[in-house]
Amino acid sequence: MPRILPQVLRNLLRKPATVKYPQVRVEPPKGYRGRPVVDPERCISCWLCIRTCPARAITISKETKKPSIWLGRCIFCGECAEVCPARAITMTKEFEFTTLR
Amino acid sequence: MTFIVPIGPQHPALKEPAFFRFEVKGEEIADVDIRFGYVHRGIEEALQRRDYKHDVYLIERICGICNVVHTTTYCQAIEQLAGVEPPERAKYIRVIILELERIHSHLLWLGIAAHQIGFNTLFMLAWRDRERVMDLREIISGNRVTSATNTIGGVRRDVKPEHVPTILRGLDELEHSTKYYIDLFNSDRTILARCTNVGILTKDDARKFCAVGPLARASGVDTDIRRDHPYAIYDKLSFNVITEREGDVWAKSMVRLREILEAIHIVRQAVKEMPIGPIRIKVNLEIPRNEAIERTEAPRGELFYYALSNGTDSPERVHVRTPTCANFASIKRMFLGGTVAEIPIVIWSIDPCFACNDRVALVDSHTGKTFNLSLKELRKWRH
Ligand code: SF4
Ligand code: SF4
Numbered sequence: 001m002p003r004i005l006p007q008v009l010r011n012l013l014r015k016p017a018t019v020k021y022p023q024v025r026v027e028p029p030k031g032y033r034g035r036p037v038v039d040p041e042r043c044i045s046c047w048l049c050i051r052t053c054p055a056r057a058i059t060i061s062k063e064t065k066k067p068s069i070w071l072g073r074c075i076f077c078g079e080c081a082e083v084c085p086a087r088a089i090t091m092t093k094e095f096e097f098t099t100l101r
Numbered sequence: 102m103t104f105i106v107p108i109g110p111q112h113p114a115l116k117e118p119a120f121f122r123f124e125v126k127g128e129e130i131a132d133v134d135i136r137f138g139y140v141h142r143g144i145e146e147a148l149q150r151r152d153y154k155h156d157v158y159l160i161e162r163i164c165g166i167c168n169v170v171h172t173t174t175y176c177q178a179i180e181q182l183a184g185v186e187p188p189e190r191a192k193y194i195r196v197i198i199l200e201l202e203r204i205h206s207h208l209l210w211l212g213i214a215a216h217q218i219g220f221n222t223l224f225m226l227a228w229r230d231r232e233r234v235m236d237l238r239e240i241i242s243g244n245r246v247t248s249a250t251n252t253i254g255g256v257r258r259d260v261k262p263e264h265v266p267t268i269l270r271g272l273d274e275l276e277h278s279t280k281y282y283i284d285l286f287n288s289d290r291t292i293l294a295r296c297t298n299v300g301i302l303t304k305d306d307a308r309k310f311c312a313v314g315p316l317a318r319a320s321g322v323d324t325d326i327r328r329d330h331p332y333a334i335y336d337k338l339s340f341n342v343i344t345e346r347e348g349d350v351w352a353k354s355m356v357r358l359r360e361i362l363e364a365i366h367i368v369r370q371a372v373k374e375m376p377i378g379p380i381r382i383k384v385n386l387e388i389p390r391n392e393a394i395e396r397t398e399a400p401r402g403e404l405f406y407y408a409l410s411n412g413t414d415s416p417e418r419v420h421v422r423t424p425t426c427a428n429f430a431s432i433k434r435m436f437l438g439g440t441v442a443e444i445p446i447v448i449w450s451i452d453p454c455f456a457c458n459d460r461v462a463l464v465d466s467h468t469g470k471t472f473n474l475s476l477k478e479l480r481k482w483r484h
Contacts, residue, residue: 003289004222007281017229029236031258033243054155077158077249082257091243 028093033078035094040066042088049080049089071097103131106441108448110139121448128440133433137426145419152414153179153253153386163421165246166209169195169202170399172251175419177332178395178408179253183388191255192333193375197268198241198248199333200364200371204275205234206400207357207364210452211282214354217445218295223285230278237271240264255381265372272365279361286354296351300435300447303348310431313424314402316451319356320348326398338370350450357452386414399424401452425453 019026028034045065050058057073058080060066069080069089081089106123118139124132144163148156160175161168173195180187187195208231215223235245241260242248250256260268286292302312307320317324325342327335343359345352388410395406402424411417428451435447 002291003285007226008222011226017232029240031243032239033249052154054151054158075158075162075247076244077247078243078257 028095032091032093032095033076034092035071035097036069036074036076036078036080036089036091038067038069039088039090040064042086043067043084044086044088046085048083048085052079052083054079102126106444108444110136119453121444123436123441123444125441128442130436130439130441130444133436135429135432137429145421148419149416153388153416156416156419157252158249160419160421161247161249164423166206167202167399167401167404168246169198169248169251170397170404171421172248173199173333174395174397174404174406175408176251176253177397178393178406178419179388179416180384181393181395182391182408182410183253183384183386184391185254185382185384187255188379188382189334189376190259190378191380193371194241194256194258194260194380195251196333196335196338196371197260197368197375198238198250200368201234201238201241202248203364203400204361205231205238206452207361208234210357210400210449211354214350214446214449217449218292220291220295223282223292226278227282230275233271233274237268240267252381253386254384255379257381259380260372260375268372269369272368276362276365279358279365283355283358283362286351286358292354293351295446296354297347297349299350299443300353300439300450301347301349302431302435304346306431306434307348310434311427312402312431313427314398314400315353315356315360316402316428316431318342318344319352321346324403326396326403330396332395332397334371335367337374338367340367350446353450387412388414390417401425402428425451428453 043066047060047067049067050060053074054077055073055075057070057075058067059070061068076091078091081087081091104125106125108121108123110118110120120136120139122134122136123130124134144159148159151159157172157175160171163171176187208227212224212227212231215221215227238248239245241264242250242258250258286296302310302316302320304321306312307317307322312320312322313324321344323342323344326332327340328342340363343356343363345355389412390410392407392409395408397404404424405422407418407420408416409418432448432451435450436444439447
């Protein structure tokens with residue numbers, strides 16, 4: 001008899017180890033590095049985040065002089081949130097970026 | 102009659118395109134030829150064009166599975182260049198995430214190895230347990246895979262006291278299941294039949310071809326950078342260097358499985374003994390001309406970094422040698438005399454940083470006719 005059989009039988013009776021993702025969502029833990037969001041109200045336009053970003057994902061809007069993050073380049077390192085003196089950038093728990101168009 | 106069996110270079114499932122050309126006589130492998138370089142990304146050149154801090158994130162992307170060990174080695178090399186020493190607590194945190202990474206890498210390896218020998222139940226079980234490590238890493242570093250925790254002069258994130266019970270609980274569960282896998286590898290007939298006396302690398306050959314990491318240790322070569330050339334705080338922790346004598350695929354699996362237990366042991370000690378204090382120091386990154394080498398023990402073996410600074414804030418040269426590169430020299434010896442059915446597991450037994458294979462073509466060297474064969478069929482190919 002294969003040695004793994006008892007384990008297999010036990011797993012048949014257990015509830016699944018996975019969750020049915022789109023219906024059931026697992027909340028990411030605290031401190032998760034999801035989508036960085038800029039709060040233009042708090043931003044003091046020091047542009048430190050632009051120099052810190054290793055992926056050069058942050059660009060400046062010409063009119064408002066506030067940074068905006070290009071998610072196509074962002075690598076979710078969280079350096080910008082760490083460096084911002086006004087705490088205008090936060091890493092949210094958002095990780096689903098796919099959209100339907 | 103000799104057949105040529107080419108695998109790669111554009112192999113849909115190879116993480117790194119590599120080309121294997123097997124010459125087979127009937128079932129037996131008579132010769133193997135390996136070619137690399139298809140996935141040259143120019144990272145070393147790109148490193149010279151960024152500054153030291155930005156390089157950390159590029160280095161992290163050399164390898165997804167072992168990203169922490171890459172950044173740790175790089176940061177240690179740069180710290181050596183700048184002549185600074187990271188704070189004690191940072192070193193402990195580095196060791197914790199390094200060892201969690203080793204556990205996850207070995208469990209990933211175990212899953213794919215089980216898949217390669219057609220044991221998909223074990224594959225599922227190993228990957229289920231791997232999720233536990235991924236969850237721990239997510240708690241500590243904020244992401245499942247890329248940790249972005251290391252930085253020059255320390256670490257960016259602290260292991261908070263409230264995380265410690267979760268980590269310890271996760272480790273207990275992992276220890277339990279790893280012991281079960283060790284038991285399984287010692288007794289299951291399928292595993293023993295597919296793994297023992299397959300892909301043998303003798304001790305002499307392991308030395309001669311400069312094998313590193315679990316591959317060398319499975320052949321009885323007692324080498325481990327963590328003990329021989331301690332970095333971070335490995336000199337303050339007690340752990341055993343796991344060796345096996347047989348040198349076959351079974352021994353390689355056993356070394357990795359037992360290393361998981363050692364890694365769990367190391368994390369437990371590190372979590373317990375972690376001192377309180379700062380986690381990073383400020384480093385002046387205009388480093389005068391200097392050079393440094395740094396070696397660490399990655400999950401796959403010795404990882405080597407060379408860094409040269411030139412007075413500006415970007416390096417003059419950073420050179421990386423990954424363990425897989427060192428281990429490919431021994432692969433020929435492991436194949437010779439083996440059979441075609443062994444190819445997937447023997448390639449995978451050196452943990453070569455590629456996910457899984459699914460197609461090979463058999464070329465009859467006399468008629469030039471090509472047969473295509475999916476690796477699924479290859480896995481079923483018995484002699
Ligand atoms: S670092 Fe903060 S305050 Fe400065 S520009 Fe960026 S978001 Fe604005
Ligand atoms: S998270 Fe990192 S990559 Fe993304 S915008 Fe901030 S600094 Fe740039």
